[in-house]
Amino acid sequence: MSTIETLIEQVRQEAEREPFPIDVAVYKAAKKEPTQPILFAGNLKSPVCFFGRDLGRDEVYAEQPLIGAAGTLVREGFYQAIHQQKPKSKQDLQTVCDRALLTNTVPYKPPGNKAYSVEVKERFRPFIERLLVFHWEGSQIITLGTEAFKWYAPYGAKGEINKFYLRGDRFEAKLQIMLTATDDRQMIVQREVTLLPLPHPSPLNQKYYDLFPQMLQQRLNQFEF
Template sequence: MRTIPQLVDSIHQEAQREPFPIDTPIYEKAGKDPLQPILFAGSLTAPPCVFGRDLGKDEVAAGQPLIGAGGRLVRSGIYQARHGEPPPKSDRNLESVLSDVLLTNTVPYKPPGNKAYTTAVKERFRPFVAELLAVHWQGNHVITLGNEAFQWFLPYTNPSAFEEFWNREDRYEAEIECDLTLPGKNESIHKALVLLPLPHPSPLNARWYKRFPELLAKRLERLATPPE
C-alpha cells in the first residue's frame, strides 16, 4: 500500500490528468499550486476524525483543512474538551489540538465560489480519501460536518437505513455504522466506522450555528466515555 507522500503524489497526478473546477485565484494569492492537494491535518493515530466538505480560502492559505471560521469553532470545541476551558484568544489557529484529531474533507481542493463539488468530482477523488481513512488512519469514529460530508458515506451503508437515519429528528445526537470498503487487486479492505453527524458550523447555517458548540461537545464527550 502507498505511503502518505505517495498517496498525496497520486492525488496530484490525478488532478493533472483531467481539468476540474478549482478556485485558482485563491491558490495564486496564497502562492500555492492549485493542483497540489491539501489532504489532511492532524494525527493519523487520533481516535476521532472530523470530516468536512471541502477547502475554503483560509484552508488554502494555511495548507490545512478546517482552519477558517467554522474550522476554528471545531478546533475550539476539541481544545475545550481536552482542557476543560475555552482556548486563549491569542491562539487563533489552535494547532495544539492537531494531536487529538484527524481533519479531512470529501475533496482535497477548493471549489470556485465556495460551491460544493459535483458528484463526479467527489467520486473521482473518493478512492484517495477512502484510502486515507481505511489504511492510514487508525481511528474509527467520524464526526461529519453538514449534509455533503455525511452523504459521502452513503455507498458504504444500506441506502434505506441511511436515509431513515438522516430523517430522524435526533440525527445530530445519534450515530450510525458503516463499512468503509476499499477495493484492492486481490481483495477489498473493509473498515468499520461509526458516523456521528453534525450540522455544518457556518454562520450562514442559521438554524444550527448557535447550537453547534453544544452538539460538538456532546459528540466529544461520547467519544471520551464510550457506552458499555
C-alpha cells in the first residue's frame, strides 16, 4: 500500500491533469498552490471521521478542513464531548485533531462556495476512497449535510442512501455500508463503516443551526471515542 504522502501527490497530479473549477483568487491571497490538495486533518488512527462537502476560505488559509464557522461549531462540540467543558482557546480546538479525522468530498475550494459538480466529485472519489479504506483506521463517519451524506450512495444498495435520508429519524439513526477502494495493484478492497448523518452546521442553515450543538452531542453519545 502506498503512503499517505503518495496519495496526496496522486491527488495533486490528478488536479493538474485537467482543469476544473478552483477558487484560485483565495489560494493566491493565502499564498497557497491551488492544485495542492488539503486532503485531511487529524489522526488517521482515530475512531471517528467528520465528513464535509468541500473547503471554504478559512480552510484554505489554515490548510485544514472544518476550521471556518461551521467547522468551529463541530470542533467545539467534539471538544466538549471529550472534556466535558467548552474550549477556551484556538489551541484547545486544535486538539480535536488528535482524536478525529476531518475530510471532505473534494479536497479543494470551489469558486463562490458552490458545491462541486457530480463530475468533479467522481473524479476525486477514488482518492477519498483510498484515504478512508487504506489509511484511516476508524469506522464511524459523521456526515455534515446532504451533499456529504449522499456522496456514499454508491456503497449502499440501490436507492438505500436516498431512502434513508427521507426518514424522519435520519439524524438519530445509523446506516452501515461497505466502502470500496482500489489499491495500486487494481485490487478492490471493502471495509464496513457506519454513517451517522447530521445537517450541515452552516450559519446559513436556519432550520438546524441553533439545534446543531445538541444534535452533535446526541450523535457523539452513540459511540465510544
